Amino acid sequence: MNFVTSHDSEFHLLQKVASKLLPLIRRVSKILCSNLSSRRVFVNNHNYLYIYSNHFAATAMKGAGNGEQRKGLWTVEEDIILMDYVKVHGKGKWNRAAKFTGLKRDGKSCRLRWMNYLSPSVKRGAFSEEEDDLIIRLHKLLGNRWSLIAGRIPGRTDNQVKNHWNIHLSKKLGVKGKYKVSDSSSEFSKKPEADFSIKSSSNDRSIPSNKTEAELQNVLEGSHEKAKEITSTQEPILTSDFYDPYLYAPSLMELLDESLDFLWHDF
DNA sequence: AAACGCCACAACCGCTTCTTG
DNA sequence: CCAAGAAGCGGTTGTGGCGTT
Numbered sequence: 531m532n533f534v535t536s537h538d539s540e541f542h543l544l545q546k547v548a549s550k551l552l553p554l555i556r557r558v559s560k561i562l563c564s565n566l567s568s569r570r571v572f573v574n575n576h577n578y579l580y581i582y583s584n585h586f587a588a589t590a591m592k593g594a595g596n597g598e599q600r601k602g603l604w605t606v607e608e609d610i611i612l613m614d615y616v617k618v619h620g621k622g623k624w625n626r627a628a629k630f631t632g633l634k635r636d637g638k639s640c641r642l643r644w645m646n647y648l649s650p651s652v653k654r655g656a657f658s659e660e661e662d663d664l665i666i667r668l669h670k671l672l673g674n675r676w677s678l679i680a681g682r683i684p685g686r687t688d689n690q691v692k693n694h695w696n697i698h699l700s701k702k703l704g705v706k707g708k709y710k711v712s713d714s715s716s717e718f719s720k721k722p723e724a725d726f727s728i729k730s731s732s733n734d735r736s737i738p739s740n741k742t743e744a745e746l747q748n749v750l751e752g753s754h755e756k757a758k759e760i761t762s763t764q765e766p767i768l769t770s771d772f773y774d775p776y777l778y779a780p781s782l783m784e785l786l787d788e789s790l791d792f793l794w795h796d797f
Numbered sequence: 798a799a800a801c802g803c804c805a806c807a808a809c810c811g812c813t814t815c816t817t818g
Numbered sequence: 819c820c821a822a823g824a825a826g827c828g829g830t831t832g833t834g835g836c837g838t839t
Contacts, residue, residue: 601808601809601832602807602808602809602832602833603807603808603832603833603834604807604808622824622825623824624824624825625823625824637824637825638809638810638824638825638826639808639809641824641825641826642807642808642809643807643808645826646807646808647807647808674828674829675827675828676827676828677826677827677828688826688827688828689806689807689808689828690806692828692829693805693806693807694805694806696829697804697805697806698805799839800838800839801837801838801839802836802837802838802839803835803836803837803838804834804835804836804837805833805834805835805836806832806833806834806835807831807832807833807834808830808831808832808833809829809830809831809832810828810829810830810831811827811828811829811830812826812827812828812829813825813826813827813828814824814825814826814827815823815824815825815826816822816823816824816825817821817822817823817824818820818821818822818823
């Protein structure tokens, strides 16, 4: 094994680590190569490396009888199939996706899995203090309108925000019980007579009046500087609707192949 | 080691709203 | 305008991991 480094100490450390890892890498790569008749490799947006064969999909169909719907947590196999589908057909038409892929899931479940977990725009990990602050401010203004709140926090879904509020923030603020939309803690509920109103449509992500927009703007601007810090210190958030794992596959494949070539030569 | 309880989060459910033909 | 299907929303439940006894 050869390393290029300007520091002897690094060189010796790398050599030491490599000597420990090499036997393990050899074993794993041997197993992989002997079992995968048709390799497909990609990294999802949680930085998991997936290597799977064409036979792999069959595993995802297990667990449900004829016509029976699967419930509960999604498996890696199901995730991959759904990601494959979205890659080719784009998101939307989720009922069709369920039928097309053969997944034993209904359209709603597919949509939810994509929107809340698989979508590359979903940010994982703990909420920052800045995000907490923004949620609290927005909740004060909007109440339990989670999709509206989430729409103003980059990378966070309504489900994430809702869970985070119910588990952490409501306790932190000493809120007893769970909020209802009509809860008196919301600014909207406090001022029903105010000269702005919010549409009854729970789907409506727009803010109907100038005053409401202005209030939201104030909240957002209040967190503007902090938000700047967040975006400058955290990993970039992908803004495209779909993060194509296959774009990354060639380099990974090259890397894998190079590694394997090296290993075979080394034997 | 096993049983239990708690917590965090993913997923489901029922309903409303939107879109399309 | 209407009906049917799709999409979106928020409340609630289920599941798995982890710590404690």
